[in-house]
Amino acid sequence: MQVKIFRILSIVFIFISHGLSAQSYDEVSELIRFRIESDEPRDKIEIRNVSLLTIEDIIRFYTDRTFEKAWSANGFLTEEAYELRFEIKQAEFDGLIPEDYNLAIIESFFLTFEENKKNGVQNEVGDLADLDIFLSDAYFHLAKNLEIGKVDPSKIGEDWEISRKAPVHDYPQLLEEALVEKSIRKSFESLYPQFSIYKKGREVIRELTAKVKEDTLNWKKIKVDKAIHVGETNSQIPRIRERLIYGELLEKYTFQDEKLYDSIMLDAVKNFQGINGLEIDGVIGSQTAELFNDSPQDRLDKARVNMERLRWLPDTVKNAEFILVNIANFQLDYLKNLDTLISERVIVGKKYHETPIFMAEMSYIVFSPYWNIPYSITRGEIIPSVRKNPNYIASKNMEVVTTSGKVVDPSTIDWNAKSFPYLVRQKPGEWNSLGLVKFMFPNKHNVYIHDTNARSLFALDDRARSHGCIRINNPQDFAKTLLANDPKWTMEKIESAMHQNQETVVTLDRKIPVVLVYLTFWADSKGEAHFRDDIYDRDAEVLEALNK
Structure with missing residues (x-):
């Protein structure tokens, strides 16, 4: 019995020598456990009438560490606590909202503790326990938002059909490691999208945030009735x-x-x-x-929206070889081992025929293709044209076929009938709407990359002109690059295959991911900001969801 009492007194002496009573040390962990435990099933945990954001992570984190406090020692906040508060504020430069992470109540605790320190007053044990939980909760919520995004694109009208990636990291474990290594910042950086443009984008947002605060310009709308050339005068x-x-x-x-x-x-x-x-x-x-x-605010909003879109992108985009089409930029890039081998202007879907956002794998190329005309175009454009001009099918180098592929004489068809049990296709040739080659990545949208006979459209700034497919400016160069592993496909053979009367199908020796995205802002490797017109009016909905 005397030995037991001696041990207890020894522990008390150790606590006192560190400036903290045995009772207060026990109470911090005990209060954390008390706040989290419940005798009744519940959907949420409230601390000071504020609901926690990440209940499962909070329960597992503190249970695994037997409710030991994470953010204070000897009654005072650790450097890591201050670092986390700083990183929550820095989330502004990720396009996120620091207040989403209970920053206001966290700040109130910090102010109280700093005032206590100034006045030589000991921090309340209950305050230490509650702040500990709020900080851990904020860490887990911010970590998840950085890794997979705050907004679920499937819940808004974004038409983003790339599957939202699942979290890879175990956030309680990540925090435990960050606390041991004393590096909160490094742990958050490990969650960033692994594209250099993301970190560069943060710097652009930092600059734009400063500009918004300093902005005194009159942003009255500029509008020109006709183009202004150098040497001309204009009131604008x-x-x-x-x-x-x-x-x-x-x-x-x-x-x-x-x-x-x-x-x-x-x-x-x-x-x-x-x-x-x-x-x-x-x-x-x-x-x-x-x-x-x-304005700077407009650009800041656009940057925030697209940083969120970058967080949605799955890791497959980091593959050594992939094709990236930025619809809003009217551009296709073919990347291999982080080098851009091809960069081409493209034409994308016009409003109401929008090119969808999705991923698929390119597996084959078709030289001198038929254009199998979608039924919607047949019904809406071709049938009315034939009714006006019976020679329309022949004049457009088209033919009518049955579903089994048998060619039918157009003159034998009743073009005024309610039903149309046929298919219309355009034969290979210079005037084929698909041009001379198409690049296939099978998908439910029937969208693919192809040549075009309307080449003048590539000179336009606004290249939202198609029915949804992607038209590429120099298809022969693209084909040569994709077939580079097969020496028999010289440029001469490619050009020949593109000018035949019958299709030639070439299966690629590997499947190449094709990623169709919609980015109206990004920062390049030099940190230069690039902004594009929101051609499909999609930014506002993402911004609204981000601001909720």
């Missing part, structure tokens, strides 16, 4: 010049006529067009003028 030029200077694309300078679009402005306008994916011609048309209306 002073406002355009002001915005170029504000965007640090033009330095202040002395001018004789404020309404003159002078040669000094020309390079700045071209630079602005390049950053925004427009034709770099120095002509201020309607599209260029419209982009001058994006």
Whole structure:
């Protein structure tokens, strides 16, 4: 009995020598356990009338560590606690909202503790226990949002058909490791999307956030009735010049006529067009003028939306070889071992025929293809045209076939009948709407990449012109790159295969992931921000969900 009493007194002495009573030490862990335990089933845990965000992670984390406190020692907050508070605030630069992680109540605890320290007052044990739980809860919730995104794209009208990735990390284990290694920041960075453009995007958001706070510009809408060429005068030029200077694309300078679009402005306008994916011609048309209306807040909102989209992307995008189509940028990139081997202009679906967002695997190429015309186009466009012009089918190098593939004479068909039990296809050739080759990645949308006979459209800034498929500018170069593993497919053979009367199907020696995404903002490897027009009006819905 005396030995037992001696041991208890020894433990008490150790606690006192560290400036903390045995009772208060026991009470912090005991209170954490008390807050989490319940004798009744419940859907939520409330601390000071505030619901926790991550109940399962909280229960497992504290149970595994036998309810030992994580964020304080000897009655004082650890450096890791301060680091976590800082990282919650830094979530703003991920496009997230720090207040989503109970920042207000966490801040109130910190202020109380700092005031206690200033006045030489000991922190309340209950406050230490409650803050401990709030900090861990905030860590788990922020970790999940960084890894897979805050918004579930399947719950909004985003039409994002790429499956949302499942969390890979065990957040309680990740936090335990971060506490041992004393590196909260590093643990959060491990959750970022593994694309360099994500970290670069954070820096752009940091800059935009500062600009929003400093912004005093009048963002009255700029609108031009006709294109403005260098050397011409226009009442909108002073406002355009002001915005170029504000965007640090033009330095202040002395001018004789404020309404003159002078040669000094020309390079700045071209630079602005390049950053925004427009034709770099120095002509201020309607599209260029419209982009001058994006305020820092508008751009910050757009950046936030697209950082969230990057968090949605699955790890398969990191494959050594894949094809990436950014619909909003009208561009296709073929990447292999992190090198961009092909970068081509593309034409995508116009409004109401939007190119969907999804992933599939390219497995074969068809040279000199037939165009098997979708029934919706047959019903809406071809049948009405034949009713007006009986020679329409022949004039467009088309043919009518049965479902078994038998060719039918168009003159034997009743084009006014209610039902149309046939298929219409366009034969291979220069005037085929698919052009001379198509690249197939089978999918439920029947979307693929193909050539086109309407080549003038590639010169346009707005290339949302198709029924949903993707038209590529230089298909022969794309085919050559995809077939590079097979030496017999020379450029001469490819050109020959593209000019036949019958289809030639070539199976690729591997399946290549094709990723169709919709990004209206990204930052390149140099940290340059790129913004694109929201051609399908999808950003607002994601932004609204982010702000909830």
